[in-house]
Amino acid sequence: MSYVFSLLRMSIRSAFVRPLAALSAIVLMLANNLLFFITFAIYFRQFSSLKGWVLADLALLIGCTCWAFGMAVFLTGGIRDLARLIANGTLDAYLGRPRHPLPAVLFSQCIPAGLGDIACGLVFWLVLGHRGFAELPLLLLVGTLGAIVVTATATVFQCLAFWLSGAAVLAEELFEMFMMVAYYPEHPFGLTVRLVLLTVFPAGFVAMMPAETVRGADPTKLAACAAAALVYACLAWLVFERGLRRYTSGSRLVELR
């Protein structure tokens, strides 16, 4: 754990080397998410509900997505470079270290805009979603479990580069698709689509299931969120390990970092 904290400390420090740029990214990301919410505010001005959901429920869901995504990119921003590292052989620099390479890659970069998403999560939950401070521990828990699912899913997408050439673009597009689906309520969908979103393409565990957990204070759904975070984290680890066995570079072993 001290290794992980050291990596985090270094990446956060380097992200805030230009504090003004970092602060503007945070503020603009906050504004970005609030602007996006206006579309739903307009929708609920015209319609009373969407299959039992009202605007505050949408705010709860979007808050969960913002928190999960924000935590994932702020703490583990390096994951979005993994495919590029694999493709150009720069992963070698991580293989020469005494510790496992995956944490070093995950925590190699901190994206300050993620703090804007995290702040947005709190605004959506407590202000627009009308949730009380008493529910905050549960919200933080389910949001963090969602962040683990986001990071694990991004890892699996990026690991495609071990098997496919040009996978960096594919991974980024898949991740965009994943986050796009997570931002919208899934309860209007049919059973088949919802099953897909809770298994193969786990966007359901980023926002929908956490939001339903908080709405209903349902311990079963909380357990499902926790189990999903564990399963997808293990899956990401396994996929990375399997991919690493295929990895054949050795071109950057002497690169000084």
Added chain:
Amino acid sequence: MPSRSDWSALRAFARLGWQRAASERLALLMRGGLNVLVLAIFWAFWRATPWHELKLKDLTPERLIWYLAITEWIVFTSGMPYREIEDDIRSGAFATVLTRPVGFAPACLAQWSGGVAFRLPVFAVIGFGTAFGFSGGVPLAPAILPAGLVSAVLALALVHVCHLMIGLATTWTGSAAPVHWIWQKGLFVLGGLIIPLSLYPPRFRAIADMSPFAAMLSAPASLALDPSLKHASMVLMGQAMWLIVLVAFAGLIGRAATSRLLEDGI
């Protein structure tokens, strides 16, 4: 007035843009998949909406899915070309761009136009095919199709002029991404990406109508809701007016960015 050699150079840039777009097959496939996914999400969304609560009776899930298919057609076809300018400025390659006989902005726009010419029919087939599959019909009268195509091209021209300015913002901000986020959300909200402006509160609609964003998305997509020739001509006139305004503004931004880069270096 550009010379013959300038036109020849611009055609070469357009050809380059076409070839690049044609070579990015995997990215095109994934974006096509994302397009289908977005339409599927909103088909379910609109079908779950309690339409009986709405006073506007001519808005149905079938018309709205075509509305969204048109707005998404423009968004997906345009892509995010501002990143090329951002990369050029940040890497210093912009210095080589300034030495070319053809102006930077016309060259950029010509290249992007080549890419658009490739992607436009591809995303039309994907998006409109999906909308037809969901709705089972086409709400556009055949007489309006040429106007629809011209409107889409004008909308893409407006979007690309904005991307030019966003990319040049890197000169002052160091990264164009935050500027792009805000612009994009302005486009989605004031442009009526998902919900037609006719559903907006009156004051908010007035603000949206006064912005150039409505000319980029809502205007061409509104032809799916009102396919009359009178409405189409109003749409085209509004888009042409905004194109003149934005091109003039982009010229000023371009001059300011170039002089800043020449004075302060890259």
